[in-house]
Amino acid sequence: MMKTGIIGLGFIGPAHMEALLRTGLSQIVAVADTNEQLARSCAAKFNVPEVYSDYRQLLQNPEINVVHICTPNYLHYEIAKAALEAGKHVVCEKPLAICSKQAEELMRLAEEKGLTGVTSFNLRYYPLVQQAREMVQTGKLGRLYAYHGSYLQDWLLYDTDYSWRLDxxxxxxxxxxxDIGSHWFDMACFITGSRVTELCADLSTFLPVRKKSRTQCLTFQTPQSANDPMEYEEIAIDTEDFATILFRMENGIRGSLTISQVSAGRKNFLQFEADGAESALSWNSEQPNRLWIGHRDQCNEEMIKDPGLLQGQARKFASYPGGHAEGFPDTSKQLLEQVYSYLAEDGRRHGIKPQFPTFADGWQEARLCEAILESSQQRRWVQL
Known part of the structure; x- marks a missing residue:
């Protein structure tokens, strides 16, 4: 059995741990976080024997085969590079790095070391997202004309909402x-089998100054009202709250995307529609077990997630019968099950191409983010 170490124990670290335990394919033997109290609490909850306050100590543990990086973004490159140099396979949260140059270096280093690098684009593992890919790839929609949608959240709607992600x-x-647009574009490329070739973006920061609590972090929480006694410091914000993007893909596909973290009532709304010459389909993450299928000359359809109805490879990503909902936690389980099965079978040595998102996908998304920033800043179309 593989042995795993988890670095970073905020929101997503424990989600990785829970998902990995559900696969039964690896034992978590160590965790690391600069907050030692948090690390010990998390280790106790998941019955993990080793706890470190420095990730370098974890990387020195000879038992560990795979390292999961669940830290803030600026640490991804540093830790992933050190893990690869220590001979560990790496599962890294997105973005793989904060620039494409770093992401490319990690991709090439993993190849040189003969190690597997995974970028955690887990949202492509919803069963009906897999079904959408099968339908597009097998021609059920006909020639694909357009792919469009949105990714909307409201957790940064107020000026008192603050998180490290704003720095x-x-x-x-x-x-x-x-943060969220990368997931949407990864899903778009996965479903269509096409890459973005050109784009035009407009980014906006509606709240250029935010109030950071001096006493507590309010990430994903409802802030206290202005009348409640709390000390704040004002922080200038230089990253986007909102983005609109026009893009073109291979095979002539046209697309558009709206991204927002200030859309009231939208908690985690990833939505897409694929429009083909014969039919269309649409899905959203807040109703993940329903897939809308649109027609011109007959009644529209709604598919409910049921492994007995799913096509081809999509069927294996539904673990429960029809009527038994599967959601966000299941996506990480499905991703890690695919990754760890590949590692257990020594897929790289046998020349098997990974079916999961690799460091190459992380590099492509880093290039895409840079092109979006360049387009918005220069107010023009940018080619990739």
């Missing part, structure tokens, strides 16, 4: 696009 020194030069 560009920690999160990188892009926020909404790199």
């Amino acid at each position: 560009s020194k920690v999160s990188g030069p892009s926020r909404a696009v790199a």
